[in-house]
Amino acid sequence: MINEKMLALGESRSAIREIFEYGRKRAGEIGAENVFDFSLGNPSVPAPEKVNETIAELVKTLDSVALHGYTSAPGDMAARAAAAAQESLRAGYDIPAGCIYMTCGAAASLTITLNALINPGDEVVVLAPFFPEYRVFAETAGAKLVTVPPEGKSMQPDMEKFAAAIGENTKAVIVNSPNNPSGAILSADTLRAMAAVLEEKSAQKGSPVYLIADEPYRELVYGDARVPFLPGIYKNSIVCYSYSKSLSLPGERIGYIMVPPCAENAGKLFAAVCGAGRALGYVCAPSLMQKVAAHCAGERPDVDAYRKNRDIIYGALTEMGFDCVSPDGAFYLFVKSPGESAAAFCEKAKEFEILLVPSDSFGVGGYVRLSYCVAEQTIRGALPGFEKLAAHYGLK
Amino acid sequence: MINEKMLALGESRSAIREIFEYGRKRAGEIGAENVFDFSLGNPSVPAPEKVNETIAELVKTLDSVALHGYTSAPGDMAARAAAAAQESLRAGYDIPAGCIYMTCGAAASLTITLNALINPGDEVVVLAPFFPEYRVFAETAGAKLVTVPPEGKSMQPDMEKFAAAIGENTKAVIVNSPNNPSGAILSADTLRAMAAVLEEKSAQKGSPVYLIADEPYRELVYGDARVPFLPGIYKNSIVCYSYSKSLSLPGERIGYIMVPPCAENAGKLFAAVCGAGRALGYVCAPSLMQKVAAHCAGERPDVDAYRKNRDIIYGALTEMGFDCVSPDGAFYLFVKSPGESAAAFCEKAKEFEILLVPSDSFGVGGYVRLSYCVAEQTIRGALPGFEKLAAHYGLK
Numbered sequence A, B: 001m002i003n004e005k006m007l008a009l010g011e012s013r014s015a016i017r018e019i020f021e022y023g024r025k026r027a028g029e030i031g032a033e034n035v036f037d038f039s040l041g042n043p044s045v046p047a048p049e050k051v052n053e054t055i056a057e058l059v060k061t062l063d064s065v066a067l068h069g070y071t072s073a074p075g076d077m078a079a080r081a082a083a084a085a086q087e088s089l090r091a092g093y094d095i096p097a098g099c100i101y102m103t104c105g106a107a108a109s110l111t112i113t114l115n116a117l118i119n120p121g122d123e124v125v126v127l128a129p130f131f132p133e134y135r136v137f138a139e140t141a142g143a144k145l146v147t148v149p150p151e152g153k154s155m156q157p158d159m160e161k162f163a164a165a166i167g168e169n170t171k172a173v174i175v176n177s178p179n180n181p182s183g184a185i186l187s188a189d190t191l192r193a194m195a196a197v198l199e200e201k202s203a204q205k206g207s208p209v210y211l212i213a214d215e216p217y218r219e220l221v222y223g224d225a226r227v228p229f230l231p232g233i234y235k236n237s238i239v240c241y242s243y244s245k246s247l248s249l250p251g252e253r254i255g256y257i258m259v260p261p262c263a264e265n266a267g268k269l270f271a272a273v274c275g276a277g278r279a280l281g282y283v284c285a286p287s288l289m290q291k292v293a294a295h296c297a298g299e300r301p302d303v304d305a306y307r308k309n310r311d312i313i314y315g316a317l318t319e320m321g322f323d324c325v326s327p328d329g330a331f332y333l334f335v336k337s338p339g340e341s342a343a344a345f346c347e348k349a350k351e352f353e354i355l356l357v358p359s360d361s362f363g364v365g366g367y368v369r370l371s372y373c374v375a376e377q378t379i380r381g382a383l384p385g386f387e388k389l390a391a392h393y394g395l396k
Helices: A004-011 A015-030 A049-061 A064-068 A077-091 A106-117 A133-140 A159-165 A188-205 A266-279 A287-296 A303-320 A342-350 A376-392 B004-011 B015-030 B049-061 B064-068 B077-091 B105-117 B133-140 B159-165 B188-205 B266-279 B287-296 B303-320 B342-350 B376-392
Strands: A100-103 A123-127 A144-148 A170-175 A210-214 A237-242 A255-258 A332-336 A367-371 B100-103 B123-127 B144-148 B170-175 B210-214 B237-242 B255-258 B332-336 B367-371
Touching: A004 B105, A004 B266, A049 A287, A049 B049, A049 B064, A064 A287, A064 B049, A077 A100, A077 A255, A077 A287, A100 A106, A100 A266, A106 A133, A106 A170, A106 A210, A106 A237, A106 A255, A106 A266, A106 B004, A123 A133, A123 A159, A133 A144, A133 B266, A144 A159, A159 A188, A170 A188, A188 A210, A266 B004, A266 B133, A287 B287, A303 A332, A303 A376, A342 A367, A342 A376, B049 B287, B064 B287, B077 B100, B077 B255, B077 B287, B100 B105, B100 B266, B105 B133, B105 B170, B105 B210, B105 B237, B105 B255, B105 B266, B123 B133, B123 B159, B133 B144, B144 B159, B159 B188, B170 B188, B188 B210, B303 B332, B303 B376, B342 B367, B342 B376
Parallel strands: A123 A144, A123 A170, A170 A210, A210 A237, B123 B144, B123 B170, B170 B210, B210 B237
Antiparallel strands: A100 A255, A237 A255, A332 A367, B100 B255, B237 B255, B332 B367
């Protein structure tokens, strides 16, 4: 008699969470130092020092009612201005603070944006591999999820299948670059090709197909990789951002939605975002964290710590003969499972106390995801096990 | 082509917000000290000292990843245990921490609970006067809102109409005690009578009608008024709590849902709550604030500051001949508008720079709401204007 969909969602534990729980159990049996858990994407570098300094300063100096009181629904004006300033740097032109709606993190950014857009019968297109919660968010907003497979190991979408997936009922496409789980970045060429398709299809149906950019990993990029400013390539883009990874604050639930001024009917779109935030119960984003974001929006994470981990694991596994997607960003390595199914490979890895996530829940088969936001010693400790796996599969 | 309902919600400013904005404009014209704005329910007392002390201590001592990292979806175990301990004190028996789901405040508690329960065709019953967002939350979850009028000035529900409102399709009843906007507390007698109706109707339909207790003002009570522990009166009660008012942290978005062990199928109900939180994009409640709640759940607000304001305003207005609901809790005074409509009374009050909210948006006509969570001088400054209003209406 209660809502069966919500019950099923609450009762189903994610594949990732199952593996994490196994890891905890195993750590209790053989010691944490002997379990090499690559299952969870929890940032392992501390927040930039300025974050805690700002918090300490704010509680010392700011009036309690001003610090902890309600902000307006779209957010504290200083937080919106700081976010707009970051987006302006990316855009190369001035994005007004009025384009920013502060949220309780990336998941809230996505659910609010989807609820602002979706009508019954609409479809939302995602590019595999994709974060499994996209399905939950899109379906809860009333949409049908349509998936587009990647073109081989590039993890760029198969453009023919992408064009075929966009139809009369498509309301939005979600992109996630750098990508969880593959670490791949959508190239400017890919995005331009996608934009051309979306413009044509929008013209055909007489209303925009929106591009929703889920960008929590935007600053976690290596070498000279850069994430393009999407509204510069396709005007009807909506940016969903979170400070979770850039400020290592995943539990604090702070991010924003940007509706760029170039979007068609941007004012109405922004109003619908405000309405959806209200309808879902998001009164305002956490006030203290909004003030932290106002002060620290320009801070950058210690990308080097992640880059070092990436270099060790990607270098070693490639050397051993594993076939890995070259990760340009985020903190995930996507490894082709040798010979068998991803699930079988994960089971075999468990024999060496290495915990990986099979790619099936991300919408593609035959890969495993490895989160390298872990201590360096976890990576180094796992390498002998990976050697044995490589030998087992007769790689090289 | 975007969602019209969300657009309408985003474009419609609430009556309260309209008046607040008028007050800001007027303050700019004649000086803030000459405007007596009783429109907003923003706590005016600072957070208990322990709150900011705890934050300062946590950022100094706790590891950044532990402090700002994800908690599990239902919350940090210490925060859940602290909430359960408070509920256990009220219950008189042990409520396990596993019954608590930490949320981003009362609005989130309500939207999550409603989405966990509601199926298409369901109805949600509210007792007028009620917080206007209940309609938004219930309708967004897919339910039809059914309202029950109060019985005269007691602000207890008309029990005959209450019984008639509960039918085959009723999934839940929301109660808010102490009440926004009237300050009234539902008496134990009223609640027992309601429980008897709900038990009978649940038996008739063969599944529970849930009682949802929206209790952010629970600790803001005066004299010997007490808010009964609802699951003790009706087992299928779900408690939606927020620390907004008790810790003066409304902007921080921290609260919880309690599914009591006595509720039918409590385990499945709790799982559906977890599912709804996930589906709406609430990954976890803000982590730092969860830790603050763990340390400060037993702190109490400075009720005396509100009580003093209440005594001044209730005493003075009653003395002048205004007909006021005696407020036993919260920080609202509900005043019967003399002679004319509530809107006309509010317009007249504006002439004396007194800003009140007409009761129509709360589901009853003929009253105004006055928020006395303001500085004492605002109340004292408004009294001459109220005298002139009383004279205008020929009271006494």
